[in-house]
Amino acid sequence: MNGKEGGHIVQRFDAQLGSLKDLVLEMGRLVLEQVRDAAQALEEGDTGLARQVVYRDRDINTLDMKGQELCLELLATRQPVASDLRFVMAMSQAVNNLERAADETKKLGYVVGRVYGENDPQPIPSLFQDARHMAASAVELLEDALEAVRDLDVDKAVAVVQDDEQLNEAFHAGLRRLATFLFEDPRNVRHVIEAVFVLKALERVGDHATNLAEFVIYAVKGKDVRYVKAEHLSSGFLDAG
Amino acid sequence: MNATIDSLTNAAADVAGTAEAMDGLKIRNFSGTVGEVTVANPRMRTRGVDVYYGDKHAIKNVSLDIGSNEVIAMIGPSGCGKSTFLRCLNRMNDTVEGCRVTGNITLDDKDIYAKTMDPVVLRAQVGMVFQKPNPFPKSIYDNIAYGPRIHGIAASRTELDEIVESSLRRAGLWDEVKDRLDQPGTGLSGGQQQRLCIARAIAVSPEVILMDEPCSALDPIATAKIEELIDELRQNYTICIVTHSMQQAARVSQRTAYFHLGDLIEVGETTQVFTNPRHKLTEDYITGRFG
Numbered sequence: 111m112n113g114k115e116g117g118h119i120v121q122r123f124d125a126q127l128g129s130l131k132d133l134v135l136e137m138g139r140l141v142l143e144q145v146r147d148a149a150q151a152l153e154e155g156d157t158g159l160a161r162q163v164v165y166r167d168r169d170i171n172t173l174d175m176k177g178q179e180l181c182l183e184l185l186a187t188r189q190p191v192a193s194d195l196r197f198v199m200a201m202s203q204a205v206n207n208l209e210r211a212a213d214e215t216k217k218l219g220y221v222v223g224r225v226y227g228e229n230d231p232q233p234i235p236s237l238f239q240d241a242r243h244m245a246a247s248a249v250e251l252l253e254d255a256l257e258a259v260r261d262l263d264v265d266k267a268v269a270v271v272q273d274d275e276q277l278n279e280a281f282h283a284g285l286r287r288l289a290t291f292l293f294e295d296p297r298n299v300r301h302v303i304e305a306v307f308v309l310k311a312l313e314r315v316g317d318h319a320t321n322l323a324e325f326v327i328y329a330v331k332g333k334d335v336r337y338v339k340a341e342h343l344s345s346g347f348l349d350a351g
Numbered sequence: 352m353n354a355t356i357d358s359l360t361n362a363a364a365d366v367a368g369t370a371e372a373m374d375g376l377k378i379r380n381f382s383g384t385v386g387e388v389t390v391a392n393p394r395m396r397t398r399g400v401d402v403y404y405g406d407k408h409a410i411k412n413v414s415l416d417i418g419s420n421e422v423i424a425m426i427g428p429s430g431c432g433k434s435t436f437l438r439c440l441n442r443m444n445d446t447v448e449g450c451r452v453t454g455n456i457t458l459d460d461k462d463i464y465a466k467t468m469d470p471v472v473l474r475a476q477v478g479m480v481f482q483k484p485n486p487f488p489k490s491i492y493d494n495i496a497y498g499p500r501i502h503g504i505a506a507s508r509t510e511l512d513e514i515v516e517s518s519l520r521r522a523g524l525w526d527e528v529k530d531r532l533d534q535p536g537t538g539l540s541g542g543q544q545q546r547l548c549i550a551r552a553i554a555v556s557p558e559v560i561l562m563d564e565p566c567s568a569l570d571p572i573a574t575a576k577i578e579e580l581i582d583e584l585r586q587n588y589t590i591c592i593v594t595h596s597m598q599q600a601a602r603v604s605q606r607t608a609y610f611h612l613g614d615l616i617e618v619g620e621t622t623q624v625f626t627n628p629r630h631k632l633t634e635d636y637i638t639g640r641f642g
Binding site: 117118119120123189190191192193194195196332 | 597598601625626627628633634635637638639640641
């Protein structure tokens with residue numbers, strides 16, 4: 111067990127909080143695998159791998175339900191307060207966001223199936239060029255967010271929130287580039303629309319990673335920073351009374 | 352008295368100007384307590400209160416306002432001084448041999464430790480409900496009527512009947528006992544006895560009601576009734592409650608004060624204290640890490 115969830119007189123409470131965090135980290139590991147595999151399936155046109163991504167989403171849904179049950183049990187039986195209450199609420203939100211991030215990877219799997227399905231014309235090779243970079247950034251964000259959860263590391267969480275701006279910029283740059291494919295040849299429209307779905311899904315994975323980081327900040331500092339601009343997240347702001 | 356309090360406040364505020372961080376937190380008031388000890392509409396004010404039991408320093412320089420029509424909860428581990436502090440508010444400590452109280456405590460700007468203050472009158476204004484229900488070995492009616500009689504509050508039997516009925520109604524007990532007012536108060540259930548004690552306190556028209564763990568001897572249903580009653584009584588009275596139940600403090604109070612080894616460590620809005628306490632000792636205590 112890591113972070114601040116230890117140290118209670120009732121050690122069973124420590125164990126329950128530790129189990130909750132372990133579940134979130136396990137869920138995060140599976141979601142990371144989903145993002146990586148979905149990106150690889152897209153890169154290689156591997157519809158078999160894409161089907162696996164879609165299929166494995168149910169494992170994450172199972173963890174989602176288990177995580178929410180654990181949170182409910184903790185609230186009902188321990189009546190946590192202060193940092194414990196914030197931790198449980200943050201983990202509940204983390205579970206929710208990881209489940210939604212996984213849903214985005216499932217969308218990627220469906221796109222691969224549609225775009226690379228048998229007998230269909232193949233998309234032009236450079237269409238998913240931005241997706242490759244965005245997937246790498248999304249994976250990095252999610253990894254960092256999960257490290258922030260593991261260590262309840264506010265500095266790392268703040269970095270995730272700030273780094274998400276780059277993924278958002280990449281998304282908008284990608285959209286602009288996709289528009290040029292339409293100008294070049296309107297027959298690309300079907301594949302361009304699929305590519306927009308891909309970029310949006312990856313951008314959303316980044317958003318969910320950011321949400322995870324914001325809930326780490328809430329758990330540790332007691333500050334709701336969801337509507338605070340990333341550049342304002344200084345230590346002075348977070349420590350102000 | 353006002354001048355005394357103001358001069359104390361001003362002098363201490365000067366000290367606060369030089370105060371540095373305590374456990375990383377800016378001390379915002381003159382007593383060293385984290386949080387705002389003053390309120391805009393105080394019913395009682397305590398300034399620099401120290402309590403000694405012989406050589407033992409039980410309360411250390413505690414300053415705290417108790418606002419009108421608020422419920423303030425005092426929490427802390429056993430022996431932290433919360434009950435001692437509560438008992439200072441109606442001079443119950445006067446009866447404890449070797450107990451010495453210094454500092455200033457006022458009720459509506461009147462010094463309750465002034466030589467001119469009659470403790471009996473004070474205790475009518477600042478009533479008290481104890482951990483264990485302690486009805487007099489008298490009828491339900493006489494339990495309520497006793498205070499008004501000795502304080503000369505009722506001019507006639509009719510008036511006394513009205514006081515008994517209204518007190519029992521306010522304590523949420525009237526419907527349960529109206530047909531057996533002549534029966535002994537000690538024959539009621541524990542929860543009913545505690546509400547009878549609250550009705551007895553109300554009968555002499557107090558301004559403040561002190562409650563020292565009023566539900567610790569009661570079952571959850573009786574506890575819920577007392578908590579509901581506390582919420583209703585807040586409309587007319589100021590209530591200070593000492594409780595060992597964190598959940599109870601969170602449920603019934605608007606402000607919470609955390610005591611530790613005689614120091615008032617932190618005071619704040621109850622929601623803030625239970626979601627984001629500012630002092631590590633408070634955090635460790637309410638989350639069950641205090642060992």
